[in-house]
Amino acid sequence: MRIGIREKRIATMLILAALFGSYLAAPVPVRAAGTGTIVFDLSHGQYKATIFNTTDLWLTGNLTQMGYTVVWAKGGINASILENAVAFIAGSIYGVTKGYSTAELTAITDWFNTGKKFMWIGYDSDFGGYTYINDNMTAILDGVDSHVYGEPTAVADPISCTGASYRVVANGTSTNSYVASIVANVNKVLMHGPTLVYGSNSTTPSHSTAPVALETTTITNVYPLLYYGGNATILDSDATPPIAHADGAKGKFVAATLEINAGTAKTGVLVVSGASPYGDYQPMYSDAYYGVALNGYNLVKQAIDFGINTATAVDMTLTYVIAAIGVVVVIVIIAIVLKRK
Incomplete structure (x- = not known):
């Protein structure tokens, strides 16, 4: 025919x-997993030789094996060092004179607010009146319209710990399927001398705007990742009280969160934690401390990988x-x- x-x-x-x-x-094609440059801040008192030469280098090796390029920033933070980075991670600062300069804060927030970036901000307790720690980490988060901040206080747990109540072990994780890959194989994370985190339940967030406890209030795009155990207790020891919690309160407080659609461009990803993922006296990445086996290294690696690939996915x-x-x-x-x- x-x-x-x-x-x-x-x-x-x-x-x-x-x-x-x-x-x-x-x-949908997305960005290849495990590529890009991660900048870790070592310019503001986070460096400790015994930790850097062991745990921090172990973290470096693992991220390198995953395909990332790791840069340890020891001479300050500026636009040049962040220019080609997909991620910036800042552990809690140490030293009254080690705070971020105005220029550094501008470089960090401008970089993140361009969009499609991942950032992790780690806090510490204000034990001993060290309010400068909280103030500096919060200054970064205020500049990117974060919905999560560290409480200006301290958390202790005499039960879930590594031999001392201030060496807290966070032992609860989220059951939300969206973050399942981040919390897989995680149930013991060291939070050394930590604080907890709270939320800003507002469309124009800041550390002082509409503060809420994340244990009881859900904020759009914010996912609690890690929780303290039921014996965790807020112990405030200075003149600055907690913002969304009460001194002496006890319970399964939120220790770390993930926020998506973050920053002024609404395309970034943020992790905020009550302790530092690297450096510190002993970081969240630790696999053991005072004879207690830990697996926070899984949380840190998985959160970084998830955050980067979510932030930089092709639209x-x-x-x-x-x-x-x-x-x-x-x-x-x-x-x-x-x-x-």
């Missing part, structure tokens, strides 16, 4: 439509719109051809 020109045209159009449809239905919305328009055009052409004699 002879196939006419009209039928050939229709067949051609149908093939084109099928090709467009296949393209539209294809999986295919425009591509899909163009493909959809193409399909519509092809269908219209086919309809016109079918009406011709």
